[in-house]
Amino acid sequence: xxxxxxxxxxxxxxxxxxxxxxxxxxxxxxxxxxxxxxxxxxxxxxxxxxxxxxxxxxxxxxxxxxxxxxxxxxxxxxxxxxxxxxxxxxxxxxxxxxxxxxxxxxxxxxxxxxxxxxxxxxxxxxxxxxxxxxxxxxxxxxxxxxxxxxxxxxxxxxxxxxxxx
Numbered sequence: 001x002x003x004x005x006x007x008x009x010x011x012x013x014x015x016x017x018x019x020x021x022x023x024x025x026x027x028x029x030x031x032x033x034x035x036x037x038x039x040x041x042x043x044x045x046x047x048x049x050x051x052x053x054x055x056x057x058x059x060x061x062x063x064x065x066x067x068x069x070x071x072x073x074x075x076x077x078x079x080x081x082x083x084x085x086x087x088x089x090x091x092x093x094x095x096x097x098x099x100x101x102x103x104x105x106x107x108x109x110x111x112x113x114x115x116x117x118x119x120x121x122x123x124x125x126x127x128x129x130x131x132x133x134x135x136x137x138x139x140x141x142x143x144x145x146x147x148x149x150x151x152x153x154x155x156x157x158x159x160x161x162x163x164x165x
Contacts, residue, residue: 059116068119068144068151070107074098076153077142084161096127096136096161103127105135117146126164135164 077098086092105126113120120143127136139160144151 068121070109073121073123073142073153074101074104074107077156080153080156082140082156082158082161084158087163096138100130103130110139119144119151122159137162137164 078101079098081095081097083093083095086094105128107123107125109121109123111122120141122139122141124137124139127138128134129136137160138158141155141157141159142153143155145154146152
């Protein structure tokens with residue numbers, strides 16, 4: 001009897017393994033499992049992409065948080081000099097030195113380029129010479145570079161300088 005049961009059990013196991021057809025329920029479960037795996041892979045991919053975007057946005061926000069406003073630029077220009085040619089029949093080379101905040105009549109930023117460790121601004125301003133009272137229009141490019149945690153003005157290049165009559 002034991003031999004017969006063993007033979008029957010072996011035959012049953014063999015017949016179950018040799019059957020290639022799956023029940024409709026098993027087919028449905030396998031397909032659902034594959035679909036869930038694909039959805040999970042897509043979700044993981046999206047999650048990774050979102051993390052990368054968040055990191056990129058954080059870097060951008062970190063750069064944007066740097067505030068170098070008009071007052072900061074004016075303060076940084078104090079004591080700096082530039083040369084210009086006085087208009088007229090004889091072009092005389094003169095030097096302008098930013099001596100006082102009262103020299104700035106108008107001041108505006110026309111353009112700005114901001115990177116992680118570099119800021120460049122094109123500014124236009126109306127200046128008044130404290131000694132002569134003469135007014136001038138000045139367009140200038142100022143550049144800041146990051147040194148440690150500080151932003152330092154590294155350049156101030158005059159693009160245009162005219163007398164205002």
